[in-house]
Amino acid sequence: MAIEQLLARFNAAVAEPYAEAKKRKEQGQKVIGWLPTDVPEELIHAAGAFPVGVLGTNEHIYLADAHLQTWACSLMRGCLEQGLNGNLDFLDGIIIPHTCDTTRMLVGIWRHALSTPYIDNYLMPRQIDRPSARTYLKGELARLKDNLEKCTGKVITNEALKDSINVFNANRTVLRRLYEYHSTNTAVISSRMLYTVIKAAMFMDKAEHTTLVEELLKELANISTSNDKRVRLAISGGVWEPPEILDMIEELGAVVVADDLLTGARYMGPDVIADGDPLDALAVRQLNRIPFGGFDSTTRERRGFLVETAQNAGVQGMVFLHLKFCEPENYDYNDMREAMNKAGIPNIRLETEYANTSLGQARTRLQAFIEMMGGSK
Amino acid sequence: MSAPFKTAGLLKNLMAKYYAKGEENRKSGIPVAWVTAVFPVEIIYAMDIFPYYPENFGALGAARKVADKLSEYAERRGYFNDLCGYARCGIGDAYATDHPVGNILPPDLLVCCNTQCGSLPKWFEAAGRYYNAPYFLLDSPLIEDQVSPLGKNYFIDQLWEMVDFLERTTGKKFEMERLVEVLKLASEATQLWNDCLDTAALKPAPFGFFDACFHMAPIVTWRGTQTAVDYYMALKEELDERVAKGITAIPNERFKIYFDHIPVWPRLRWFSDLFAANDALVVASQYTHSWAHKFDVSRPMESLAEVYTEQFVNRGFEYRIKLKMDFMKRYKCDGFVLFSNRSCKPNSFGLYDKRQVITERTGKPGVVFEADMSDQRFFSEGQIQIRLEAFFERLRKDQ
Numbered sequence: 001m002a003i004e005q006l007l008a009r010f011n012a013a014v015a016e017p018y019a020e021a022k023k024r025k026e027q028g029q030k031v032i033g034w035l036p037t038d039v040p041e042e043l044i045h046a047a048g049a050f051p052v053g054v055l056g057t058n059e060h061i062y063l064a065d066a067h068l069q070t071w072a073c074s075l076m077r078g079c080l081e082q083g084l085n086g087n088l089d090f091l092d093g094i095i096i097p098h099t100c101d102t103t104r105m106l107v108g109i110w111r112h113a114l115s116t117p118y119i120d121n122y123l124m125p126r127q128i129d130r131p132s133a134r135t136y137l138k139g140e141l142a143r144l145k146d147n148l149e150k151c152t153g154k155v156i157t158n159e160a161l162k163d164s165i166n167v168f169n170a171n172r173t174v175l176r177r178l179y180e181y182h183s184t185n186t187a188v189i190s191s192r193m194l195y196t197v198i199k200a201a202m203f204m205d206k207a208e209h210t211t212l213v214e215e216l217l218k219e220l221a222n223i224s225t226s227n228d229k230r231v232r233l234a235i236s237g238g239v240w241e242p243p244e245i246l247d248m249i250e251e252l253g254a255v256v257v258a259d260d261l262l263t264g265a266r267y268m269g270p271d272v273i274a275d276g277d278p279l280d281a282l283a284v285r286q287l288n289r290i291p292f293g294g295f296d297s298t299t300r301e302r303r304g305f306l307v308e309t310a311q312n313a314g315v316q317g318m319v320f321l322h323l324k325f326c327e328p329e330n331y332d333y334n335d336m337r338e339a340m341n342k343a344g345i346p347n348i349r350l351e352t353e354y355a356n357t358s359l360g361q362a363r364t365r366l367q368a369f370i371e372m373m374g375g376s377k
Numbered sequence: 378m379s380a381p382f383k384t385a386g387l388l389k390n391l392m393a394k395y396y397a398k399g400e401e402n403r404k405s406g407i408p409v410a411w412v413t414a415v416f417p418v419e420i421i422y423a424m425d426i427f428p429y430y431p432e433n434f435g436a437l438g439a440a441r442k443v444a445d446k447l448s449e450y451a452e453r454r455g456y457f458n459d460l461c462g463y464a465r466c467g468i469g470d471a472y473a474t475d476h477p478v479g480n481i482l483p484p485d486l487l488v489c490c491n492t493q494c495g496s497l498p499k500w501f502e503a504a505g506r507y508y509n510a511p512y513f514l515l516d517s518p519l520i521e522d523q524v525s526p527l528g529k530n531y532f533i534d535q536l537w538e539m540v541d542f543l544e545r546t547t548g549k550k551f552e553m554e555r556l557v558e559v560l561k562l563a564s565e566a567t568q569l570w571n572d573c574l575d576t577a578a579l580k581p582a583p584f585g586f587f588d589a590c591f592h593m594a595p596i597v598t599w600r601g602t603q604t605a606v607d608y609y610m611a612l613k614e615e616l617d618e619r620v621a622k623g624i625t626a627i628p629n630e631r632f633k634i635y636f637d638h639i640p641v642w643p644r645l646r647w648f649s650d651l652f653a654a655n656d657a658l659v660v661a662s663q664y665t666h667s668w669a670h671k672f673d674v675s676r677p678m679e680s681l682a683e684v685y686t687e688q689f690v691n692r693g694f695e696y697r698i699k700l701k702m703d704f705m706k707r708y709k710c711d712g713f714v715l716f717s718n719r720s721c722k723p724n725s726f727g728l729y730d731k732r733q734v735i736t737e738r739t740g741k742p743g744v745v746f747e748a749d750m751s752d753q754r755f756f757s758e759g760q761i762q763i764r765l766e767a768f769f770e771r772l773r774k775d776q
């Protein structure tokens with residue numbers, strides 16, 4: 001396939017996020033949705049079900065307001081909205097992780113307001129530095145495994161789980177290769193396109209997605225453009241929403257080459273090393289993920305990690321892209337900014353929402369920011 | 378609120394002493410540990426470490442109506458005004474140049490339990506960096522439905538990890554016998570506190586929720602000490618006396634109300650006056666009952682794990698509905714008021730649905746109002762008054 005055709009496939013997957021899931025459902029496969037972040041999709045896959053990401057909506061939110069205060073983040077309001085407006089009726093189950101107080105309370109609301117057959121939460125440990133975390137997490141994964149078996153009526157064998165882990169590892173590997181390619185050849189595919197490919201993995205069949213990215217990489221191998229003079233930026237935050245923000249960055253003369261986003265680097269995270277017990281291996285992957293806003297690690301602090309990431313990627317600036325009402329990001333911001341300042345990395349914070357945001361002000365501020373670093377268009 | 382209590386004077390003295398003791402202690406080599414309200418502080422007391430409650434500092438700033446001023450200092454650093462008001466007060470005071478409620482006490486170490494919420498750990502993480510002090514999180518996974526050994530064992534493992542952390546950072550030794558003594562004192566105080574709260578079930582009652590908000594500081598800060606036991610003994614005596622003399626919390630008690638959750642601190646008086654003017658007494662809240670538990674001293678660590686992980690603040694939707702309904706039954710409530718508190722997402726998200734469910738199941742009227750527990754910038758008096766007046770109207774009609 002030509003590059004354009006390949007990209008069109010990823011774009012289509014993101015434009016119609018539930019198309020593949022619905023198709024699977026019609027074919028008789030169980031479909032389990034997950035909310036960001038960190039839900040171990042391998043377990044869903046190993047149960048023979050189709051995992052699909054539920055990542056909010058850029059459309060107007062109004063049904064959710066009767067159940068969830070408008071001062072909840074627009075990501076979770078948007079997820080609930082889709083449940084309420086029937087868009088998620090095809091789901092056989094949904095797993096809501098404990099990333100913050102909002103997701104922690106959303107489980108109960110979901111159970112009450114919606115009739116998804118199987119509703120669960122993934123209670124990842126909120127500390128990762130002590131031995132107790134690993135023991136607990138293995139137990140929590142075993143609990144999820146049991147519940148998924150009940151929901152799908154299929155036993156998850158160690159072999160099946162290992163196979164699934166391989167499928168996901170392969171996917172993460174090609175995504176990381178694409179990411180690295182984009183970092184040195186920034187002019188070939190746009191930043192938004194890169195992140196669209198990553199996001200598409202959350203909606204498509206994993207093996208198919210891997211094959212398509214491999215094809216893309218093959219096509220791209222013949223093209224190299226090292227002469228991009230645009231400003232190199234990193235993004236830190238939860239999600240790249242609304243998506244137009246990435247277009248805007250490029251229009252203003254910059255490219256994104258590093259991030260710690262849930263719909264970015266965190267999704268490609270470390271591989272699962274599955275030599276022994278696969279549940280233990282999944283636990284270890286979770287504990288070794290890159291830092292994020294949910295909780296800090298005392299051994300691998302987020303702001304230090306961000307400085308390192310920025311320096312390794314050779315960026316000229318950092319954009320903190322925070323969703324309005326997102327507490328974890330807001331609590332981290334002051335110290336992240338100070339760490340950036342200390343390291344001499346110019347930075348800016350933009351606060352956005354999924355829908356209904358006028359990006360006018362963000363554009364003005366971004367423009368000044370990018371110009372300051374010598375970029376312009 | 379009721380006519381002034383004799384014990385109120387005692388409380389003021391005690392609190393003043395407590396705040397003074399922090400600095401004194403540090404000077405004499407006793408480490409200061411920041412702790413959270415729903416936290417096994419019994420271990421801290423058993424190790425002769427001084428527990429300091431930054432949430433109390435936040436509540437104090439809120440009650441003195443300066444939370445917005447302190448918050449502004451935090452906002453200048455990039456913290457938004459939609460974070461928990463206590464955190465904004467505490468962080469704000471650290472950066473402030475004026476200190477209308479005194480200085481928040483800097484920690485030597487920070488120990489946090491997330492059974493209540495996710496704001497506290499994020500605040501404590503930031504404070505740990507600011508004060509350059511070691512931080513420890515006691516992680517308590519949500520109990521959505523059934524209590525399971527998984528979460529409990531995880532918590533017990535962490536209690537031992539915490540003991541190790543405390544011994545390493547403070548050089549103090551942990552002794553089980555000391556913990557047992559502290560647990561006995563804690564049980565005694567919580568039992569007395571529970572008895573005091575229960576007097577609100579009498580009709581007319583000598584004591585209500587707004588009184589409880591005032592008198593709860595010692596059960597939060599000193600449970601585990603003789604001071605707390607003595608204090609609640611005195612309060613209980615005074616309540617018995619009031620019952621005997623027929624002194625009631627409000628002049629004409631006609632309705633009993635359940636209230637969720639924290640009061641709007643800077644408007645405590647406004648609310649209690651409005652309720653009293655409508656002959657309604659708020660008699661119960663899950664909030665003030667958070668410290669009305671009991672320990673089994675024959676299994677100290679297990680008992681600590683059970684008490685602190687099985688708290689309602691760590692429970693799911695259905696449990697919280699049931700708890701509210703149980704309180705309404707036990708205190709014979711005629712209606713309920715739910716406070717959608719912008720500062721506190723974990724206690725606010727879900728209230729819209731809960732209001733509906735509780736009315737469906739009990740037939741009692743309820744109302745949700747929006748405000749912030751500490752920040753008056755989010756208080757619109759007119760709107761809240763209209764909502765509550767409509768609610769009181771319903772109560773009168775129903776009776």
Ligand code: SF4
Pocket residue numbers: 073074075076099100101102103238293323325326327328329
């Ligand atoms: S972490 Fe932030 S963006 Fe994610 S669900 Fe929580 S509040 Fe929303």
Ligand code: SF4
Pocket residue numbers: 432461462463464493494495496497720721722723724
């Ligand atoms: S008010 Fe709510 S968010 Fe704030 S510390 Fe208390 S429980 Fe946490």
